[in-house]
Amino acid sequence: MAPNTTFTNNREVESRYDEYVMSVWKDLDVPVERAEGCTLEDFDGNEYLDLFSGISVANVGHNNPAVVEATRDQLEEFVHGCSYVHPNAPVAELAERIAEITPGDLEKSFFCNSGTEAVEGAIKLARKHTGNTEVVALEMAFHGRTLGSLALTGNEAYKKEMAPTINDVAHAPAPYAYRCSSCDGECTTACADRIEHVIGTHTSGDLAAIVVEPVMGEGGIVVPPEGWLERVQEVAHDHGGLLIADEVQSGYGRTGELFAVEHFDVEPDIVTQAKGIANGLPLGAFTAPREIADSFESGDHLSTFGGNPVACAAALATIDELEGGIVDDAREQGEWLSDRLGALESSFDVVGETRGLGLMQGIELVDPDEKGPLGVAAAPDDHLAKAVSKRLREEGIVIGVGGYYGNILRFQPPLTITRNQLERAVESLEAALEAEVETNA
Structure with missing residues (x-):
């Protein structure tokens, strides 16, 4: 260096x-x-x-030497050609690789530059697919700092004087057993049932998605109890919405599995990714099953720098290292x-x-x-x-x-x-x- x-x-x-x-x-x-x-x-x-x-x-x-080498090799080929205008090998290979490593039937990815962008794109996709608009997130959750993702974030400290722009968001209690006033230290799926109560009391029943971090990061490293995430998905589907798992912080090996949802019996409808995906190069993604992903038509969503081939090359090397x-x-x-x-x-x-x-x-x-x-x-x-x-x-x-x-x-x-x-x-x-x-x- x-x-x-x-x-x-x-x-x-x-x-x-x-x-x-x-x-x-x-x-x-x-x-x-x-x-x-x-x-x-x-x-x-x-x-x-x-x-x-x-x-x-x-x-x-x-x-990491392997990531540095992959990045350098791609830099010598080309840096940018707008991945959504000019198909290229790093993007194609990474999309296929993510389909292979993500849980369930998640198959098609959209690439962006950060976790915040991944979350906002996932919300757009959920709205387009379901035809609904409302979203439920968790108290204490963190999903980003732009005005849209900030509306999902359940913490006043990030929102002061910022006026988030998504109005159709309701917040439900987090599965924070240590400080749960109704669980006495033993958080159960009853906390997930309270999400259904929030849908019934704080929304108009027009649910597009429930967004959760499988393990909450900024909220305090909160791990949900057994059965909680499964119940949340059930509630989402019962009300016509999707389960979006925000794996921006918990993904790519952080919890001892490639994705934190693998600790639970859940196959989410959309998974957001960033942070560890390219080991420091700016890259984000959201991935969904084909039938959901194909709800986006040409031009519905775009990113000038999303899927940058250099960052995608770094991500491919990162995944190799993780699986090694x-x-x-x-x-x-x-x-x-x-x-x-x-x-x-x-x-x-x-x-x-x-x-x-x-x-x-x-x-x-x-x-x-x-x-x-x-x-x-x-x-x-x-x-x-x-x-x-x-x-x-x-x-x-x-x-x-x-x-x-x-x-x-x-x-x-x-x-x-x-x-x-x-x-x-x-x-x-x-x-x-x-x-x-x-x-x-």
């Missing part, structure tokens, strides 16, 4: 960001000059173990990590719950002396989450912080992370928690 010649230290690049880049997220302020595998290096020469992988993007590791053993490793590593993180619940009162699948794990930090919202569980402690994250960063470890209440530490490393790296991460997390507990005692 050619060395950077523009900036000599972190402060130089940070000052340019402050002056010229809009809406910068400050919580993970680690400037990156280069990255490889699970390691980031800043402009001052400091190295960090990356437990966040660019919000679940670098699934097969930063600067990385997904299996993620499953095994995730089981180990789940056990280690679960032990924190008995060791620290401030750890309310740990949960997740594969290498998509969350640690819910709480104030054990205060009751949480609606008098359920202990109060969320977002200040502790930020303090622990800061301590870890000072020790050379980057971890995500999120969740509806901002109190979830998010373990979402590249799936290539080693056991030794995970050991270091968990031991450092334990030390950071101990230090914060002692400081606040």
Whole structure:
């Protein structure tokens, strides 16, 4: 890799960001000059173990050699010819490959540039196919930041002063057992039945789709109980709508399966994809069975840069890498990590719950002396989450912080992370928690 010649230290690049880049997220302020595998290096020469992988993007590791080679090879052929005007091999091959790896009868894909675009395109397709307009999403869900996808997102923090533009959206409770006021910690399919109640009370019965993340990411790494997703699909079909599984964050090996829906007995009607699909190159997709996909007629949906051949070449190499053993490793590593993180619940009162699948794990930090919202569980402690994250960063470890209440530490490393790296991460997390507990005692 050619060395950077523009900036000599972190402060130089940070000052340019402050002056010229809009809406910068400050919580993970680690400037990156280069990255490889699970390691980031800043402009001052400091190295960090990356437990966040660019919000679940670098699934097969930063600067993966196979992905880099495939990208370089395609760059030498051609970069752009508008994939919806000029058919080309990378797009054709990737579409066929996605049909092979996605669950059920999902067969035809539309390529775009991001998860947000994939979600909005999936909604358009559901509306066109069903002839209906209304959509049900979940409270605390995250589906994107453009005005259409923002309407589906169930969190005020993302919507303030933004006035989302899809009006026909209703929100139903998420299967968040730890903070469910009616489940007493044992979330069941009854939460899915409440979606039917929302359809009956908040819509006109003109249902096009129910949109859910099989494992909620921004909402706090929330894993639904057995039978919940199956019941949601049943409700959608009973009311004439489709089930859209938003796999933007949970897909491409993140949960120890290629797609998170494979943990459940469900074949969704549409699946949205992005993030890990091309290991960092901008690419999104939504995939549906032929009879649904063919509801789109020529010109109904288009994207100038969607299906960029360079990004599609990267995606093909990413899938090869995932199927070469990385997904299996993620499953095994995730089981180990789940056990280690679960032990924190008995060791620290401030750890309310740990949960997740594969290498998509969350640690819910709480104030054990205060009751949480609606008098359920202990109060969320977002200040502790930020303090622990800061301590870890000072020790050379980057971890995500999120969740509806901002109190979830998010373990979402590249799936290539080693056991030794995970050991270091968990031991450092334990030390950071101990230090914060002692400081606040």
